Amino acid sequence: MLIQNLSKGRLLSRYAVLLIAVVIALTGAVAPASAATTTATVTDFYRIYKRTGGDHFHTADNAEVVRAVTALGYTYEGVGAKVSSTPASGLVPFYRIYRPGNGDHFHTTNWDEVISATTGAGYAYEGIAAYVYPAGSASGVPFYRLWHRGNGDHYHTKSWSEVLSATQQGYVYEGVGANVLG
Numbered sequence: 001m002l003i004q005n006l007s008k009g010r011l012l013s014r015y016a017v018l019l020i021a022v023v024i025a026l027t028g029a030v031a032p033a034s035a036a037t038t039t040a041t042v043t044d045f046y047r048i049y050k051r052t053g054g055d056h057f058h059t060a061d062n063a064e065v066v067r068a069v070t071a072l073g074y075t076y077e078g079v080g081a082k083v084s085s086t087p088a089s090g091l092v093p094f095y096r097i098y099r100p101g102n103g104d105h106f107h108t109t110n111w112d113e114v115i116s117a118t119t120g121a122g123y124a125y126e127g128i129a130a131y132v133y134p135a136g137s138a139s140g141v142p143f144y145r146l147w148h149r150g151n152g153d154h155y156h157t158k159s160w161s162e163v164l165s166a167t168q169q170g171y172v173y174e175g176v177g178a179n180v181l182g
Contacts (some may be wrong), residue, residue, distance in 0.1 A: 039162050040084035040091060042181055045130055047080030047155075050103065054148060056155030057105040060085055060130050081143055081158055082182035083130035090139060095180055096129035099152065105155040109134055133179035140179030146171040 046065045048057050050073050055068050058080055059065060068074040084091055095114045097106050101122050107129055108114060117123040133140040143156045144163045156177050157163060163173055 010169045038086060038088050040068035040088040040131065041086040042082050042180065043130070044079045045081040045083040047077040048074040049077050050074045053103040054151040055103045055105060056127065056153055058107060058156065074173065080139070080156065083132055083180055085130060087131050090133060090137070091131035092134050092178075093128040094130045094132045096126040097123040098126050099123045102152045104152050104154055107156060107177065120178045132181070135176040135178050137179045140181055142176045143178045143180045145174040145177030147174055148172070 014058070043060050044062075045060050046062070047066055048059070048068050049055070050057070050068075052073060055074075056077075057068065057074065059068075060083060065074075065076060067153070069076050076149050083094065084168050087093075092109050093111075094107050094109055094128075097114055097117050098104070099117075099122050104123075105126075106117065106123065109132065114123075114125060118125050132143065135142075141158055143158060144160065145154065145155050146163065146166050150170050153171075157166075158180065167173055
């Protein structure tokens with residue numbers, strides 16, 4: 001009887017909210033609190049790449065870079081950007097999710113995008129990779145986001161010439177994903 005009284009959209013909406021709550025509870029993912037007012041702790045955001053499968057991957061963890069290069073077949077590509085390892089005024093979380101199906105590491109500042117990818121696209125939440133300025137901020141440097149249609153790889157770069165080159169290699173430019181500290 002209750003189902004007959006609810007519109008289809010309202011029922012689906014309630015189901016989606018319940019499903020997201022269950023996924024968050026199971027993965028331990030939580031929406032962020034607002035950034036603290038501490039000073040940013042600027043750190044390197046290393047970029048590595050795995051040719052097999054085509055995965056670009058950013059991390060602020062040097063030990064993770066060493067493991068990926070020595071044990072997982074990644075190549076070190078250098079420091080891709082400067083980010084903060086701590087929350088600070090004006091900065092937002094740069095979430096990291098991972099899709100085992102294609103090996104894609106994906107970063108976003110959009111919590112709704114995290115929920116969508118982890119509930120419907122096979123991604124697992126891996127936590128906050130760093131803190132950055134929101135896209136379009138007056139602070140920082142644009143960190144352009146790209147996506148490859150063929151292998152599903154996402155990656156970011158500060159270089160507009162790299163964006164142009166990547167679009168000639170099957171990547172789609174998706175806009176500014178965030179603004180980095182440098």
